[in-house]
Amino acid sequence: MPRTSWQLCLLAVIVGVASSLVLVLFIGAIGAIQQLMLSDFEHYNSLNQPSRFLLPILGAVTILIIAWFTGYKYTRTGIPFVLHRLKVAYGFIPMRNTINQFFGGIVALASGFSVGKEGPAVHLGAACSGFIGSKLKLPYNAIRTLSACGVAAAIAACFNTPVAAVIFVMEVILREYKVHMFIPIMLAAIVGSMITSSIFGPATEFEFFTTISIDYHQYLWVVLLGVTLGALASIFNRYLVKVIKHFQHLHIVQRFLIAGVITGLVGLVVPHAMGTDLSAINYVMNEPPHVVMLLLLLAAKCVLTIVAIGMGVPGGIIGPILGIGAVAGAMTVSVMGPESVNSHMNSDFALMGMAGFMAATLNAPLAALLAVVELSGQLEIVLPAMLVISSSCLASGQFFKNRSIFIMQLNMQKLAYRKPPLEDSLHRIGVLGAMQTKISVFDSSLPESDIAKLTQQGNYLIMDKEGEYYWNEVIESSDNSDRYRQHKLIALSSRETLAEAYWALKEQRCGAVYIYNQSTRNIIGLITFNQIRRYLLEGKII
DSSP states (O other), rough: OSSSHHHHHHHHHHHHHHHHHHHHHHHHHHHHHHHHOOSSTTTTSSHHHHHHHHHHHHHHHHHHHHHHHHOOOOOOOOHHHHHHHHHTTTOOOOOHHHHHHHHHHHHHHHHSSSSBBBHHHHHHHHHHHHHHHHHTTTOHHHHHHHHHHHHOOOOOHHHOOHEEEEEEIIIIIOOOOOOHHHHHHHHHEEEEEEHHHHHHHHHTTTTTSSOOOOOOOGGGHHHHHHHHHHHHHHHHHHHHHHHHHTTTSSSSHHHHHHHHHHHHHHHOGGGGGGSSSHHHHHHHSSSSOOOOHHHHHHHHHHHHHHHHHHTTOOOBHHHHHHHHHHHHHHHHHHHHOOOOOOTTTTHHHHHHHHHHHHHHHHHHHHHHHHHHHHHHHHHHGHHHHHHHHHHHIIIIIISSSSOOOOOOOOHHHTOOOOOOOHHHHHTBBBBBHHOBBBEEETTTTTTTHHHHHHHHTTOOOEEEEETEEEEEEEETTTTTTEEEEEEEEEEEEEBBHHHHHHHHTTOOOSSSEESSSSTTOOOOEEHHHHHHHHHHHHEEEE
16 A cells, blocks of 8 residues: 555665665775776766777777676666666666666766766666565555665765765656655665665765855846846757667667767877766866866766767766866856856856756756755755756746657657556555455355355455356345345456456456465465546545
């Protein structure tokens, strides 16, 4: 049943531990590889030009070798794929697909592609949860909740932002707010953050930002930045979808090599555009660069991100869009004029850019707000961040007709991500929570007098007729004698939800399904079509 339970909370903690430990391995592997090649994490400018050109190409070849071992059909990865699997398969992720994401993501992030680690994190967290739920033979609606818990733990482990992780799962992954899911998801996020904090330290990657000092008279610039970010997000999303559409017919080898060559060529000229986000953010934070250099970095970062994600390189989009937003915010400072600028302005508007561009690109305003608050460790950012997020989302959605990039990707790839409201409602309740357990299974040779005794006990009567089961529905008659309408029963596993029971009975619109545990001969309950109809009309199960 869709209620908070201590059992589900305990499972959420277990899932949180498993997901965060996998993420520790993932992040640690990326750091170890980069430490061998670079002077510091994501400092690709420390490489010479031939190395910068060859690194992403070698990375693409390595990812292709991994894909060849697992089979080319297992290359769909990241947040859009998880959204799809949550809707059509309760969050179950194919194992070979997960292997692709783990090793391919490590290589992509270490070799300079402009992709984020949150895409693999979401994928790996959901895969861990689905695996644990499957091994424990949990009901499918519980596995869906656990998948969301794994995603929250992975994001919290990735960025050390537990609150933002919870809101991101509710706003972007599940796209609904339900109390019975909120507490397990929150517990998983806490566990994920605690484990990585104890291993990598409690600080986030963005705590180098100075304390925000935007005055009220600068709020007009914040609004203008928000509108600009809304327009930029619309352009970014549309071109990303166009690249996916235009190149999806190419073989994976061609696509990955194109992505590697373009990343290498752009990296020769603009090394700070390579990698996830820190390289670009550090560049705009250290010394206020010239507006032309910022414009070049902004264009290069957008191109590399669109190419990498559009060609299917395993990785996420959130890290790069934070970098793009920071560069756009720093550009605003460059055009404000010296009389409006102080020493902290670059840092302040970089944060504003990160919040506004993430909100407009993902259509996730609350997740963007809390992410930037937690990443920077500043509550003072809330008011101006709300202003830039509001203006960017309004401009993006209303004026430029933009949608979430994840939804646009799913539409382009023809992957299902939503179901009818009726089915969504029924998916939340497992058959174990709705079935009638007061049943009597009897042989067809049982005398009618004995059947009448079972009826008087108020049991649901199930007749075993040569291995097939029939429900004897009691019909009231005018002479008070027992009459029966016989319905052939349909078998349904105890792990299913009411949605599967509804679809089994939809055509005949009567009768019942019997619930079995492990073996179809082990009947544990019965669900009638009248029960389902009553729930849909009145909200009552029994």
